Amino acid sequence: MADPVTYAATITESELKDHLYTYASDEFEGRETGTEGQKKAVNYLRQHYMDLGIPAAQENGDYFQKVPLEMAKxxxxxxxxxxxxxxxxxxxxxxxxxxxxxxxxxxxxxxxxxxxxxxxxxxxxxxxxxxxxxxxxxxxxxxxxxxxxxxxxxxxxxxxxxxxxxxxxxxxxxxxxxxxxxxxxxxxxxxxxxxxxxxxxxxxxxxxxxxxxxxxxxxxxxxxxxxxxxxxxxxxxxxxxxxxxxxxSNEPIPTENVVAYIKGSEKPDEYIVISSHLDHIGVSRDGSINNGADDDGSGSVAMLEIAEAFQKAVEAGNRPKRSVVFLHVTGEEKGLLGSRYYTDYEPIFPLEKTVANLNIDMIGRIDPKREGDRNYIYLIGSDKLSSDLHRLSEEINDRYTKITLDYTYNDENDPNRFYYRSDHYNFAKNNVPIIFYFNGTHADYHRPGDTPDKINYDLLTNRARLVFHTAWAVANRDQRVMVDKLSK
Incomplete structure (x- = not known):
């Protein structure tokens, strides 16, 4: 198997910063589901995959998976x-x-x-x-x-x-x-x-x-x-x-997931899904824009760089063995709606063939409540369904990125219940092994202060590389990740 370090190195601070200063700019108006700002966001994502030459996941060639929502009073x-x-x-x-x-x-x-x-x-x-x-x-x-x-x-x-x-x-x-x-x-x-x-x-x-x-x-x-x-x-x-x-009375709200994928070379009918939510909470009543640079601009742009790293491998003749799906979901802030539509209504690829979901939601900041090394990430859910995935995750981190893996919020009794609050959950409830990457909340969470200038781009880079290396390992190992625990 090819050494992934070369491709991980294409995930850079400068490119992440360039993406995020656009994606979390005032022009995108906080990316609230169904708004013009959200339309600018999905077009930005689509254009990136088109520029990279990564095809749409849907057979009709449309990167947009329509999610039929309505606003009910x-x-x-x-x-x-x-x-x-x-x-x-x-x-x-x-x-x-x-x-x-x-x-x-x-x-x-x-x-x-x-x-x-x-x-x-x-x-x-x-x-x-x-x-x-x-x-x-x-x-x-x-x-x-x-x-x-x-x-x-x-x-x-x-x-x-x-x-x-x-x-x-x-x-x-x-x-x-x-x-x-x-x-x-x-x-x-x-x-x-x-x-x-x-x-x-x-x-x-x-x-x-x-x-x-x-x-x-x-x-x-x-x-x-x-x-x-x-x-x-x-x-x-x-x-x-x-x-x-x-x-x-109901009002239709047109919105969409953005889904691209790289077809696997040896096991094209097995899939690893990398996900993040493309939306945020939009504009406050006083006109302040909630840019959502960390939530979840950080995850969205990390995915763009991860996708580019995989595509560089493809261009070098090192296509992953399994197919890799890049799923940007809408409506997370409204109740995990985009991911639920993908899993429960119209999965583009069969869930029984989905090996794992790596979900990225807020990986650009530091939790002020946490004590210790700044080079950390909270991991949630890695051991809930698959001991195999959990072990692999830790081995990959030890080998490549050496981030402190903090399992504080993985506790069954965590009062924040983060395990149920992001898009991985809709995969987990269907017994697809997951890892949720998360830096914790901060004073700017869901506030206008969540802006690109406050992102720690060195941490964002290393965390994105961790997700890439983990996805690379899951996609290229001989056996699919084993599910040894089932959601009850």
């Missing part, structure tokens, strides 16, 4: 249970429309549908409204049934659990999910109140109207539907009149 209306009216924003929280008259509601326990345990066993919920609660079943020894130990499974995860319950209900044909979840009710209520105060909409997929409506309900509202709620064990159907009248 908060719904208006109420829900009546047996003639009693419940108030949106007080008794329940909903962000999408929900209309219809129903004469029964099905209690589905935890709303879990898993190989080890299912609340849907023998339950017909097609076209019906279900009510479920947060949490998951426990064993008599105090361990969780699904994980088999004292740690909850992903069904018990505050963020992931909701999505999994909605997906389960959708697969069973349910019309709506009413969810009792005290912690998320408080969290969603804060989000609802902010949206109401600012009169802003919620960005989501244009086809979400086909998915089950999600309604977080208070304990009192749940008991109005199921008077014997506290004593229910297992599934139960309550005959009750439920009338939902939640309506809103």
């Amino acid at each position: 908060l719904p208006k209306g109420s829900i009546k249970v047996s003639g009693k009216e419940f108030t949106l924003g007080e008794d329940f929280i909903a962000f999408y429309p929900f209309e219809g008259e129903f004469d029964e509601v099905v209690y589905a326990g935890y709303g879990i549908d898993d190989e080890k345990y299912s609340d849907y066993q023998g339950l017909d919920v097609k076209g019906k409204v279900i009510l479920a609660r947060s949490g998951e079943p426990m064993l008599e020894d105090g361990n969780y049934l699904l994980s088999g130990n004292n740690k909850p499974s992903s069904w018990g995860n505050m963020s992931e659990g909701i999505e999994k319950r909605v997906d389960a209900a959708q697969s069973r044909g349910a019309r709506a999910v009413l969810l009792i979840d005290e912690d998320n009710f408080k969290r969603y209520l804060r989000y609802y109140e902010r949206m109401k105060d600012s009169d802003r909409g919620r960005l989501g997929f244009a086809d979400d109207k086909e998915n089950p409506s999600l309604v977080l309900v208070s304990e009192d509202m749940a008991k109005a539907i199921f008077p014997k709620l506290e004593s229910l064990k297992g599934s139960y159907t309550e005959e009750v009149e439920l009338f939902a009248n939640l309506q809103n």
Whole structure:
């Protein structure tokens, strides 16, 4: 195998700086999803790949993968249970429309549908409204049934659990999910109140109207539907009149991922995906531009340089064995939407053939809270699914870049929950091994002060080279990265 050091050396401070001073300039207006500034960003990325001679990933030759989003205003209306009216924003929280008259509601326990345990066993919920609660079943020894130990499974995860319950209900044909979840009710209520105060909409997929409506309900509202709620064990159907009248108006928001790729020489049908998000939060109400130089201009321009390094290898006759996909995703700041579209809706390349995802989100600054060597990077998730990838990552760093690998935020109990907050997560939940490269937050995070002049370009260069070397190793090793742990 060719020595990758020559190609890694093409990743330079000067080129990263040139890219970033354009990509995170005022001209790009903070790159908010669907805006003119974001269009300038995707055109800049596309032009770079065209100039390098790296083709589009899609067979039609289009570098832009269209992501159908729409801005939905908060719904208006109420829900009546047996003639009693419940108030949106007080008794329940909903962000999408929900209309219809129903004469029964099905209690589905935890709303879990898993190989080890299912609340849907023998339950017909097609076209019906279900009510479920947060949490998951426990064993008599105090361990969780699904994980088999004292740690909850992903069904018990505050963020992931909701999505999994909605997906389960959708697969069973349910019309709506009413969810009792005290912690998320408080969290969603804060989000609802902010949206109401600012009169802003919620960005989501244009086809979400086909998915089950999600309604977080208070304990009192749940008991109005199921008077014997506290004593229910297992599934139960309550005959009750439920009338939902939640309506809103939607505005299409055209946006796109940018996807290029280098075809592999020996294993072209196996893929390593390198990703970063191309968007940021745009312009503040006072007109200040949030340039997003670190978040995630640093990851975006690092990818451009990594792609160039791979292409230099191709031109020298050293094409990688596996295909390398360069995925710039939209809508990360709106809820990981671009990456979710790629993984859950329209993967350009099969996820079962995707060997690994290396995700870069903020690698240009220094975390002021961190003590120690400035030449560090936080690694998150490298050992979650693949011990193989974790070992390889450390070996590559020891051999080439000698960065201090800090696993502080890899802790299962990390209150920041960064593992769930960037685009790698949509690959990880599909059991694709991932590494998330991250420098931590700082005072300019999501503020106008996140500008290109504050980037540590020497660190950005070395961190980008680490990603390149790791990607090179994954792409060229004889065996694909082994998955020895599965997302539960």
